[in-house]
Structures are given as structure tokens and as C-alpha cells.
Amino acid sequence: MDLDFTEEQDMLRNSARDFLSTECDKAMVRQIEESEEGYSPEIWRKMAELGWQGLLIPEEYDGMGMGLMDLVVIFEEIGRNILPSPFLVTVALGTPPIVEGGSEEQKKEILPRVSSGEAILTLALTEPSAGYTADCVELKADAQGDSFVLNGTKLFVEFASASDYMVVVARTKSGGDPENGITLLLVDSKSPGIKIEPFATTGMDKQCEVVFDNVSVPKGNIIGELDKGWPIMAKTLEKATVAKCAEMVGGMQAVLDMSVAYAKERVQYGRPIGSFQAIQHMLADMYLRVETSKNILYQAAWMVSEGLPAAEKVAIAKGWCNEAYKKVTEDGVEVHGAIGTTRDHDMGLYYRRSKAAEPTFGDTESQRELVAQQLGL
Amino acid sequence: MDFKLTPEQEALKKEFEDFFEVEMKHEPEDWVWGLEGLFSDAGWPFNVYMAKRLAEKGWLVRPWPEEYGGCNAPMIEQLIFGDVLGYYCAPGVDPLGVGMIGPTILAVGTEEQKKEHLPPIAKAERFWCQGWSEPNAGSDLASLTTKAVKDGDDWILNGQKCWNTGAHRADWCFTIARTNPEERRSKGLTYFILDMKSPGVSVVPIESMDGSKHFNEIYFDDVRVPSRNVIGEVNGGWAITQATMNYERSSVGIMSGASRGLNELVQYCKETSLRGKPLSQNPHVRHRLAQLAIDIEVGRTLSYRVGWLQEKEDIMAAAAAACGAKVYSTELWQRVAFTGIEIMGLYGTVAKGSKWAVLKGQFEDLAQSTPGYKLGGGTSEIMRSIVAWVGLGLPRIK
Numbered sequence: 001m002d003l004d005f006t007e008e009q010d011m012l013r014n015s016a017r018d019f020l021s022t023e024c025d026k027a028m029v030r031q032i033e034e035s036e037e038g039y040s041p042e043i044w045r046k047m048a049e050l051g052w053q054g055l056l057i058p059e060e061y062d063g064m065g066m067g068l069m070d071l072v073v074i075f076e077e078i079g080r081n082i083l084p085s086p087f088l089v090t091v092a093l094g095t096p097p098i099v100e101g102g103s104e105e106q107k108k109e110i111l112p113r114v115s116s117g118e119a120i121l122t123l124a125l126t127e128p129s130a131g132y133t134a135d136c137v138e139l140k141a142d143a144q145g146d147s148f149v150l151n152g153t154k155l156f157v158e159f160a161s162a163s164d165y166m167v168v169v170a171r172t173k174s175g176g177d178p179e180n181g182i183t184l185l186l187v188d189s190k191s192p193g194i195k196i197e198p199f200a201t202t203g204m205d206k207q208c209e210v211v212f213d214n215v216s217v218p219k220g221n222i223i224g225e226l227d228k229g230w231p232i233m234a235k236t237l238e239k240a241t242v243a244k245c246a247e248m249v250g251g252m253q254a255v256l257d258m259s260v261a262y263a264k265e266r267v268q269y270g271r272p273i274g275s276f277q278a279i280q281h282m283l284a285d286m287y288l289r290v291e292t293s294k295n296i297l298y299q300a301a302w303m304v305s306e307g308l309p310a311a312e313k314v315a316i317a318k319g320w321c322n323e324a325y326k327k328v329t330e331d332g333v334e335v336h337g338a339i340g341t342t343r344d345h346d347m348g349l350y351y352r353r354s355k356a357a358e359p360t361f362g363d364t365e366s367q368r369e370l371v372a373q374q375l376g377l
Numbered sequence: 378m379d380f381k382l383t384p385e386q387e388a389l390k391k392e393f394e395d396f397f398e399v400e401m402k403h404e405p406e407d408w409v410w411g412l413e414g415l416f417s418d419a420g421w422p423f424n425v426y427m428a429k430r431l432a433e434k435g436w437l438v439r440p441w442p443e444e445y446g447g448c449n450a451p452m453i454e455q456l457i458f459g460d461v462l463g464y465y466c467a468p469g470v471d472p473l474g475v476g477m478i479g480p481t482i483l484a485v486g487t488e489e490q491k492k493e494h495l496p497p498i499a500k501a502e503r504f505w506c507q508g509w510s511e512p513n514a515g516s517d518l519a520s521l522t523t524k525a526v527k528d529g530d531d532w533i534l535n536g537q538k539c540w541n542t543g544a545h546r547a548d549w550c551f552t553i554a555r556t557n558p559e560e561r562r563s564k565g566l567t568y569f570i571l572d573m574k575s576p577g578v579s580v581v582p583i584e585s586m587d588g589s590k591h592f593n594e595i596y597f598d599d600v601r602v603p604s605r606n607v608i609g610e611v612n613g614g615w616a617i618t619q620a621t622m623n624y625e626r627s628s629v630g631i632m633s634g635a636s637r638g639l640n641e642l643v644q645y646c647k648e649t650s651l652r653g654k655p656l657s658q659n660p661h662v663r664h665r666l667a668q669l670a671i672d673i674e675v676g677r678t679l680s681y682r683v684g685w686l687q688e689k690e691d692i693m694a695a696a697a698a699a700c701g702a703k704v705y706s707t708e709l710w711q712r713v714a715f716t717g718i719e720i721m722g723l724y725g726t727v728a729k730g731s732k733w734a735v736l737k738g739q740f741e742d743l744a745q746s747t748p749g750y751k752l753g754g755g756t757s758e759i760m761r762s763i764v765a766w767v768g769l770g771l772p773r774i775k
Contacts (some may be wrong), residue, residue, distance in 0.1 A: 001386075001453055002379040003685040069378055260769050275772040280765035281758065287768055288701040295678035302380050316671045368667035375643050375670055377657045 003298070005073065013073045019050065020081035026346050032084045037162060038198075038206035039085040048117025053091055056239075057099060061111035068239060068305035072246040072297070079250025082349055084205065086120045086159035092243040094121025096236040097167050097184055101224030106186060110165065122163040123240075124154040124187075124210055125233065132237060132362055134230050135178035139212065141170035141185060146219050148172070148185060150193075150212040160196045160208035163189045168217075173227050184229035186221040203356025238304050238314050241361040245297045245317050248325045248357050252290045255332040255350050259283060262336055273335075282331050289324040296320050312374040319367030325354040380681075382457070390457050393436075397465035400430055407729050409739045410466035410634065411746050413589035416543045420468070427469030428501035437475055438499045441483060445491060446499025452688035456629050456681060463630030464637050473542070474498045474505035478551045478570065485609045485617055494549075494570070506544040506573070508552030508595050509618070511537060516759050518553075519563040519615065523597060525554035530604050532556070532569065534577075534597040540753070544580045544593040547573050552597075553614045560612070568614035571602045587728075587745040626699035627687070628706035629680035631750075635706070636673045638713045638743070641736050642666060646720065656720060665716050672709050679705060697768025700760040707750040708757065714743035 005013070023043050024032075032040050047053060055071055057063020064070075071091065078087065091114075098110055098121075113119035129136045139152030150170060160166060166187045173181025189196070193215040198208045224232050260283055263274030273279050300317035303310035329351040333340040340347040358364070382390065403426065405419045414420040431437045432446075440455050441447025450458075462470060470476070479498045482490050497503035514521035523536025534554055544550065550571050557565030571578070577600035582590040609617045643666055646656035656662050683702050686695035717740030718725030729738030751757050765771040 001382060001681075001685070003682060005378060260771065263771060271774075272772055274765075275774050277758075277762065280769075280771050281761040283769055283771065284701075284704075284761035284764035287697070287764055288705060291682070291698060291701060292675045292679050292705070295682050296675045298378055299380055299678050302378055313674070316674045319668075319671045320675050365664065368664045368671070371667035371670050372663040375666060377643065377646065377663045377666060 005069070009070060009073050012070060013077060015050070016074050016077040017081070019046070020077055020083060024081060024083050026082070026349065029082045029084060029349060033204040038159065038204070039162060043083070044085060044120075045117050047085075047087070048115070051115070052087070053117055054111075054115030056091060056095060057111050057115050061107055062115040063111065064115075068242060068301050069298075071239075071243060072301045075243045075246035076250035076253070079247035079252075079353075080254045082251075082254075082353070086122065086162050086206075088240065088243055088247065089122040089158045089163075090114060090120055092240040093123035093236060094163075094165065094167050096239050097123075097223050097229075097232050098186070100235060101184065101229075101232045102186075103220075106221075106223065110186070113164075119164045120159065120162050121165050121167065122157055122159050122189075123236070124157045124160065124166045124168045126154065126156045128153060128155050130156065130359075132366075133178070134182055134233075137169050137171050137178070137182055139168070139170050141168075141172050141183060141217070143172070143219070144216075147216045148183075148219065150185070150187070150215040150217060152212055154210040154212070155207075157196075157208045157210045159206045160189065160210045161198045161206055165189060166210070167223060168212075169229065169233060179230040181227045182230045182233065183226050184223040184232060185217050186223055187215070187217050191215050191217070201356065202352050204352070205356060234311075237361060238310055241314050241318050242297070242301045242304055244357060244361055245293070245300070245321045248321045248354070249290070249293050249297050251350050251353055251357075252286075252293060252321075252325050252328045255328050255347070256283070256286050256290050258346065259286065259332045259335040266337075279335060282335060286328050286331050289328050293317075293321045293324045312371060315362070315367040315370040315374070318362060319364050319371065322358045322364045322367070325357060329354040386453065386457060389454060390461060393458055393461040394465075396430075396434065396436075397461060397467050400427060401465050401467060403427075407737060409729055409737055409742050410468070411742060412542060412591040412749070413585075413587070413742070413746065415468050416546055416591040417589065421546055424468040425501070425504075427467060428471065428504075431469045432499060432501040437470065437501060438479060438495075441479070441495070441499065445483070445495040452684045456627060456684040459627065459629045460633045460677075460680075463633035466634055466637060469501075471498070471501075471504050473507050473547075473551075474503065474549075477507065478505050478549075481551070481608065481617060481620065484620060487605075489605065490570075490608070503548045504543070504546060506541050506547035506550050506593075506595075508538040508541055508544075508550045510540045512539055515540075516756055518618065519566070521553065521555065521566070523552070523554040524558070525556045525567060525569065525602070527556075528601075532567075532602045532604065532607070534569070534571070534600040534602055536597050538595040538597070539583070539593075541580070541593045541595050542591055542753070544573070544595050545582060545590075549573060550578075550595065551608070552595075553618060554597075556614075557612050563615035565612050566614040566618075567611050568608040568617045569602050570606045570608060571600065575600050575602070577601070585745070585749070587742065589746075592749075626703060627680040627683040628699075628702040629677070629684070631706035631710050632673060632676040632680050635669075635676070635709050635713045638717065638740070639666065639669050639673060642669075642713075642717050642720065642740075645736060651722070662720055665720065669709075669713060669716055672712065676702075676705055676709055693767055697764050700755070700763045700767070703755065704751075704757045704760045704764075707747070710743070710750055711747035714740055714747050718744050 051064045054063030055066045059065040141148040168185045168187045172183040193213045195211040201207045266273045296317045300313040415424050438447045439450035511521050525532040525534045556567040577598040579596045581594045583592040683698045724735045727734045766773050
């Protein structure tokens with residue numbers, strides 16, 4: 001047993017922290033959030049120079065060939081600093097299906113461009129039913145000659161607006177097991193018939209509606225096998241959920257650090273508010289939530305990276321982190337008092353993200369249901 | 378990072394499991410794990426039996442040096458042992474002798490004290506109780522008023538202690554008394570050990586809300602304690618009480634005991650229909666059980682983190698995490714109890730011994746004993762304060 005990060009991972013963390021604090025201070029975070037693109041192409045390019053986009057991509061495709069634990073380190077730092085960008089959708093949602101199930105040709109065409117920062121990917125999975133399970137996939141891909149024709153709507157496609165390619169999860173066969181008959185298609189986001197419309201959200205994270213109106217996609221763009229796309233999707237969602245939890249854990253740590261610092265410096269009744277038990281116990285509970293979230297995240301991440309069956313552990317981690325991040329940010333605002341509710345204060349940046357993260361890849365209730373099934377209930 | 382156990386650790390775990398699987402068959406009828414189970418008339422002989430079996434295996438004090446009956450076992454092995462012991466809800470490990478005074482004597486005792494007191498603990502021949510709290514000194518232990526006055530080579534103790542778990546069964550007691558009345562609070566306190574058969578020691582039971590008797594008061598009435606039974610320095614007892622609090626506190630046994638409780642509840646809900654519908658199909662029940670499963674898995678990772686930090690001797694981080702684990706595990710234990718009785722409805726109120734009792738009435742029992750676990754060994758509030766001071770560096774008002 002070894003519950004520490006490696007020295008290399010510690011170095012990776014330090015360099016990520018330095019990079020983010022230099023390139024993306026909170027003024028920059030606000031500026032990017034409010035921009036039309038929702039990310040900074042300049043920072044994106046610099047991230048690619050550090051090799052971040054190619055972290056999980058094998059070296060033969062110009063990637064770093066690193067593991068999920070390394071990605072966890074990066075995402076913790078991103079969550080801590082905050083970096084509005086299509087990073088999660090590119091590395092944790094768009095890339096894994098190609099690495100996992102893509103043809104040699106697809107890998108050669110796409111992955112080096114992801115590594116270099118040229119190509120932004122995203123995943124078009126969820127629909128107006130807003131669920132992450134196979135039965136929610138209704139968008140049809142009808143075979144016509146050498147192509148599929150896509151008709152339907154995908155919703156909550158993060159950064160579709162910035163994307164070069166989408167991995168579209170489509171239904172190619174109906175009836176029977178909903179996990180059967182799902183096909184993954186690599187789709188050029190600029191294809192004729194695709195209409196992308198971003199809408200405003202709590203997380204200001206460029207969620208989009210993507211309407212497919214007779215969009216033609218060559219059959220050669222199938223990722224993996226026809227009708228058998230769901231297992232790749234399930235694995236991808238495990239990785240993405242781990243990445244999301246890491247981002248949440250980083251955010252929690254930032255909120256705890258800010259709150260402790262403020263409690264030590266803010267004076268009322270002639271003494272720092274951090275000397276009052278009411279505040280101390282709130283902060284102690286926040287500490288406990290952060291620590292436990294980290295521990296369960298690391299265990300889930302380790303299981304996924306080892307290729308062990310991890311569905312239950314990932315659900316446990318997400319269910320736990322959802323509630324922890326929610327409570328930590330709620331208490332963080334409380335410790336800061338009224339100033340913590342303002343647009344100018346950093347606390348709101350985290351508070352909003354905790355709300356946005358909760359339903360992403362499954363809210364607490366759906367994680368509990370997954371765990372209940374694993375318990376044999 | 379690597380969460381795997383080595384093949385040797387897996388084998389050791391299996392050995393522990395096989396042992397408890399067999400030995401727990403000796404449990405008395407209607408026996409339920411808990412303080413009552415340890416100290417009741419029916420439970421005490423089982424506790425002693427198990428202690429002796431563990432001693433025979435050499436497992437009672439594995440982390441201790443070989444000369445005192447241990448095998449210098451690393452913290453991780455102790456975690457595995459605690460994990461298995463907790464899962465089987467097994468008695469036998471005296472939390473006060475094995476868990477507290479033994480490690481204290483190992484750390485600060487004289488060679489003579491070690492030779493005299495450690496082997497009987499390792500062999501399960503001597504059981505201990507703790508004489509710290511007093512009626513007016515609970516969380517604020519330093520305000521205690523039990524006095525010890527020097528008389529020749531002895532000390533004469535007078536005063537009253539309370540909440541002394543298992544004192545009516547114990548052979549020996551470790552206590553703390555004021556030896557310098559000129560000094561205030563934590564200064565002027567001395568750490569003593571004494572034979573419970575000493576003249577002037579009397580034990581009065583305190584009945585718990587469920588009618589069980591495991592807590593006691595201890596009265597010291599001119600109790601004579603020889604100087605050689607002072608642990609550490611005269612007037613230097615406070616630092617030792619603080620050190621004693623810092624031994625293995627991962628709470629892993631409670632986490633795994635909770636996991637056992639959950640498994641039994643899950644089984645019960647699969648097998649039980651209420652008004653024609655299996656409990657396991659009730660969405661509210663499913664989600665309450667799932668939330669417990671989440672809480673338990675998270676708790677286990679916290680326990681292992683505490684053990685890991687202790688093994689690395691990262692003292693401050695370990696202390697904060699251990700206090701966190703204490704709060705977490707005891708609150709979790711109570712949630713398990715409450716979830717159980719609430720799912721059972723009226724059946725949740727049936728006490729053990731009745732033919733209507735569900736799962737031997739253990740959840741009914743737990744619901745009444747778990748409030749005490751949140752208080753003993755440092756209340757949840759004190760634990761949170763320590764996290765705030767030690768873990769987060771928040772100012773402490775003196």
C-alpha cells in the first residue's frame with residue numbers, strides 16, 4: 001500500500017499550480033467566463049506546450065502516455081485555481097473513446113492534433129431527457145449507403161461551440177437492451193445540418209444545444225463497432241467522473257483554504273472570528289469533507305487506472321463529492337458573511353461550480369441508485 | 378498511489394478472517410456486540426475467552442516489541458487486524474489495557490514497569506479500566522480534583538472518578554490525580570496505576586438508558602499507591618494523558634462494524650416484505666441503504682489514511698485526521714443504528730430476547746448505545762475543536 005503521490009506527480013502538481021496562478025488569475029477567470037468563446041485560446045496553446053491535452057494519449061500519437069492519477073493531479077489544480085476551458089470535455093470525454101476504440105486511421109488523424117492543441121473535442125451524449133444512461137440515447141443514426149444520417153437533438157453538450165469534433169452517441173438499433181444498439185460516431189462539428197446554440201448556465205461553462213438535421217456521417221467514422229458503443233461510453237464516463245471529482249476536490253480545498261484564512265483575519269467582537277467555536281466547528285467539518293472526498297476520489301481513480309471493476313467506487317466517489325462540495329461551498333459563503341455573496345468575491349466562482357458539478361455525470365440520487373443496485377437491492 | 382495489499386498482507390487478512398469465523402461461533406445466545414456485550418454477565422466470559430485465544434495466537438499486541446509479547450507489526454497490519462476484528466464484531470481486545478495503558482507504559486514507563494505490566498496484558502491475564510473523568514471534569518479534564526498526597530514512599534488517593542467503562546471487571550486502573558495543589562489545571566497532575574483490589578477502592582455501577590451496566594463510578598478513599606506506580610514524572614501527568622490519546626485512532630473497527638451492520642440490513646430488506654412489497658423495492662429504503670454504503674466506503678478510506686499518516690509519523694496531520702475519523706465513525710455508527718430501526722418501523726423497537734426482535738435486536742440496542750460512543754474518548758465537539766486548532770491552525774482561546 002502506498003497512499004502518497006509519486007515525486008513526479010508532486011512536481012506535476014507544483015508546475016500546474018504555478019502555471020495556472022500565473023496564466024489565469026481570478027480577473028482572467030471572470031474575463032474568460034464572460035467571453036463568447038468561454039475559454040482562452042492563448043492559455044489553451046500554452047497548456048498544449050505543457051502536454052496537458054495529450055496527457056492520456058499514447059506517445060506514438062504525440063501524447064504524454066501518462067495515467068489517470070496524473071490527470072487527477074491536474075484536475076485538482078484546475079478545480080483549485082479555476083480554469084474555464086474545454087479541457088475536461090477534450091481529454092476526459094472526447095479523447096478516451098478514440099484511444100479506446102478508434103481505428104488506427106482515426107487515431108493518427110485526430111490524436112496528434114489534440115495533443116498539439118489544434119483540435120478541441122467534446123462528447124454529445126445527453127439529450128433533452130438529461131440522463132447519462134443508455135436508455136436516454138434516442139438520437140437516430142440511420143444507415144444510408146456508405147453513411148449514417150443523424151436526426152435529433154443533443155443537449156448539455158459542453159463546449160460544442162468551440163469543438164472541432166464531437167463524439168456523438170447515437171442509436172442505431174431500437175428495442176431490447178438499451179445498451180445494445182448504440183454506436184459512437186466521430187463527427188466534424190462544422191458538418192452541414194448541425195446547429196449549435198450555447199445557453200446561459202450556473203457554471204458559465206458553454207453548455208450547448210446541438211440539433212442534427214439530416215447530418216451525413218461516413219460509416220468510416222464509427223468509433224469501435226456498430227451497435228456496440230456503450231461499453232466504451234461507460235468506461236469513458238468512469239474516467240470523466242473521476243476527473244470531475246478531482247476538479248471538485250480541488251475547488252473544495254480552495255474554499256477551505258480561503259475560509260480558514262478569512263476566519264483568522266476577520267475581527268468581530270474584538271477577536272478573529274476563527275476563534276469562535278461556531279466557526280471552528282464549521283471549518284472542522286469542511287476539513288473533514290475535503291479529506292474524505294480526497295481519499296475516496298484517490299481510491300476510485302486508482303481502481304479505474306488499474307482497470308479494476310470500478311463502477312460502484314466511482315458512483316460512491318461522485319455521490320460523496322456532490323454533497324461535500326455543496327456543503328463546503330455553502331459553509332464557505334457563511335464564514336465569509338455577506339461579502340461572500342457578491343459577484344466580486346471569489347467564493348461565488350466556487351459556489352456556482354459546486355452547483356453545476358452536482359448533476360454532471362449523475363446527481364447524488366442517481367449515484368445512490370447505482371450503489372443500491374450494486375448492493376443487490 | 379497503490380491501494381493494494383501485498384500477498385503477505387492478504388494472507389494475513391485471510392488468517393484473521395478464518396480465525397474469527399470459527400471463534401465467533403462461541404458467542405453466547407442473544408449476544409450483541411457493544412459495551413454491554415463486553416461487560417455483561419453473559420458477555421464477560423466470552424470477552425475473556427476471546428482475549429485468551431487472541432493472546433495464544435500472539436495477536437493481542439502485535440505492534441509491541443517481541444520481548445513484551447508482540448511482533449513489531451507495522452501499522453498497516455494493525456489496521457487490517459482492526460478491520461477484520463471490527464467486521465466480525467469480535468470482543469477480546471481490551472481497549473484500555475491493550476489500546477491505552479500498554480502503549481503508554483511502552484512509551485514512557487520504566488523498565489521495571491514494562492516488565493511488570495506488559496506481559497499480563499499480552500497474555501490476557503490482566504484487564505484495565507481508565508480513571509480519568511470526574512463528575513465536574515469531563516471534557517475539561519484538567520479541572521479534576523482527585524487528590525494524591527505523599528506519605529512516605531506511597532501516595533494516598535482521595536476522590537471520585539466516573540464513566541469508568543468496565544471498572545467492575547477490571548484488575549487494574551490507570552488514573553490521574555492532583556499532586557500539587559499550588560499549581561492550577563494541567564500543571565500539578567500525576568499519572569498513577571493501581572490495583573483495583575487496593576483497600577479503599579469502591580466501584581458503583583451507572584445504569585445506561587437501556588438498563589445495561591458498563592459505566593461505573595470509582596471512589597478512592599485513602600487508597601495507598603506505591604511510588605513505583607507513578608507513570609512518568611510526578612506533576613508531569615498531563616503530557617502523558619495527551620500522549621495516550623495519540624495511539625492508533627483510525628476508528629477502522631467502527632467503520633467495518635458499520636459495514637457488517639449494513640450487510641445485515643441489506644439482507645433483511647431483501648428478505649422482508651411489508652404490506653405486500655419487499656422493503657428492497659422501496660426507493661426510500663434503497664437510497665438510505667445506498668447512502669450508508671457510500672458513507673462507510675468513504676469512512677474506510679479515511680481510516681486507512683489515518684493509519685498511513687501514523688505510519689509515516691506525520692504527527693500533526695495524523696492527529697487531525699484521527700480526530701476527524703473519530704467524529705466521522707461514531708456519527709456514522711449512530712446513523713447506521715437509526716437507519717436500521719427506522720426501516721424496521723415498529724419492529725425496530727423490539728429488544729433482544731423477544732421472538733419479535735429483528736436481527737437479534739442489535740439495532741434497537743445500538744440506537745441506545747451509540748450516543749455514548751460520540752462522547753467517550755473525547756466528544757465530537759472536542760474532536761472538532763482539535764481539528765480546528767491542530768489541523769487548521771485556528772486560534773485557541775485560553
